[in-house]
Amino acid sequence: MRRHLAPLILLASIVVLSACSNANAPAIQVTEAWARAPGSAQAGEPAATPTAESMAHGMARPTGAAYMRIRNTTSAPDQLLLAQSDVAQSTEIHTVEVKNGVMAMRPVDRIEIPAKGEVVLKPGGFHVMLIGLTKDLKPGDRFSLTLHFEKTGNIEIQVEVRQP
Amino acid sequence: MRSPAMKSVRFGLAVFVCCLALTACSREYTLRGSAITSPKAAPAFTLTDHNGQPFRLSAQQGRVVLVYFGFTSCPDACPTTLSNLARVRRDLGSDAARVQVVMVSLDPERDSAEVLRNYVTAFDATFLGLRGTPEELAPVLKAYGVAAIKRKLPDSALGYTIDHTIYTYVIDPAGRLRETFSPDAATADVASDVRYLIRTGDS
Numbered sequence: 279m280r281r282h283l284a285p286l287i288l289l290a291s292i293v294v295l296s297a298c299s300n301a302n303a304p305a306i307q308v309t310e311a312w313a314r315a316p317g318s319a320q321a322g323e324p325a326a327t328p329t330a331e332s333m334a335h336g337m338a339r340p341t342g343a344a345y346m347r348i349r350n351t352t353s354a355p356d357q358l359l360l361a362q363s364d365v366a367q368s369t370e371i372h373t374v375e376v377k378n379g380v381m382a383m384r385p386v387d388r389i390e391i392p393a394k395g396e397v398v399l400k401p402g403g404f405h406v407m408l409i410g411l412t413k414d415l416k417p418g419d420r421f422s423l424t425l426h427f428e429k430t431g432n433i434e435i436q437v438e439v440r441q442p
Numbered sequence: 443m444r445s446p447a448m449k450s451v452r453f454g455l456a457v458f459v460c461c462l463a464l465t466a467c468s469r470e471y472t473l474r475g476s477a478i479t480s481p482k483a484a485p486a487f488t489l490t491d492h493n494g495q496p497f498r499l500s501a502q503q504g505r506v507v508l509v510y511f512g513f514t515s516c517p518d519a520c521p522t523t524l525s526n527l528a529r530v531r532r533d534l535g536s537d538a539a540r541v542q543v544v545m546v547s548l549d550p551e552r553d554s555a556e557v558l559r560n561y562v563t564a565f566d567a568t569f570l571g572l573r574g575t576p577e578e579l580a581p582v583l584k585a586y587g588v589a590a591i592k593r594k595l596p597d598s599a600l601g602y603t604i605d606h607t608i609y610t611y612v613i614d615p616a617g618r619l620r621e622t623f624s625p626d627a628a629t630a631d632v633a634s635d636v637r638y639l640i641r642t643g644d645s
Binding site: 314316340341343367368370372374376379380381382383384385401402405407409410441442 | 514515516517518519521522524525557560561564565589591593595597598599600603605606607608609624625626
């Protein structure tokens with residue numbers, strides 16, 4: 279009897295372990311990632327060269343925004359803390375609020391993704407702002423964006439550039 | 443063999459159809475944005491376009507002018523609006539020639555002519571970005587009731603942002619301010635109104 283127990287325990291452990299590392303359901307799923315990059319250079323035109331004037335104000339390059347659907351499949355909330363991409367000098371998480379027809383954009387520290395829930399980053403709400411685009415982004419282009427979540431860690435996603 | 447009763451039913455029907463047709467003809471078109479009840483001349487202004495040319499609103503008579511106040515580092519309402527207005531122009535077909543979309547920059551400090559040109563023409567090659575000195579802009583914003591409040595963002599690479607009114611102002615071919623649209627307005631509604639104003643707004 280004892281002799282049979284050891285392999286059984288081993289088998290059970292393997293089953294439990296593989297359940298834990300089940301790759302079928304990643305903790306965080308990001309889909310429908312797209313970006314708008316208006317003001318990137320026009321087709322056939324070189325990228326905007328910074329002028330003395332624009333340099334003086336630190337805004338030599340245009341900005342863009344990335345949107346996506348973030349789904350949390352776990353039973354604990356997670357937080358999107360940071361985003362990073364080499365297409366922009368700086369990347370921040372922002373939201374916008376409209377009050378009496380006046381829109382205000384504000385950086386946020388984090389976006390909470392509720393347990394078994396989702397948050398959609400979309401025009402009129404949360405977005406990842408790409409400040410100071412270092413690449414000329416044209417509709418159809420794709421670039422990678424790394425999202426840093428408090429619990430899940432880093433997730434690299436591909437973002438499709440759409441017509442502004 | 444037609445009975446008199448049948449005849450009167452037919453007559454009644456004919457009258458009914460005529461009435462229907464008449465009501466359809468006399469039905470007033472209702473603007474689909476926030477219409478201004480007694481339209482007046484849109485406040486005049488002269489600013490500088492992104493090509494360095496003066497832009498006089500008064501010189502636009504005969505065209506529908508869609509005026510939006512925004513800035514190029516605006517992440518959301520500005521691109522949404524300009525993107526929708528670009529679609530409106532595409533949907534208008536040949537009528538698009540009688541529409542001018544302008545974005546008045548609320549951030550002349552950062553929006554150089556070049557930055558502004560690259561930005562607005564990314565949406566539609568005919569869009570014009572307008573600039574003015576703070577002294578030139580102030581009376582225009584006041585006249586249109588546009589709020590533009592500069593907010594410092596010490597923790598952001600942007601340094602500052604501008605809280606701002608996000609309406610599109612619709613000026614008819616006779617130069618009257620007729621209505622405003624919010625950024626989430628259906629492009630079909632905007633196109634429908636623009637088409638109506640092109641046909642009727644001259645007088």
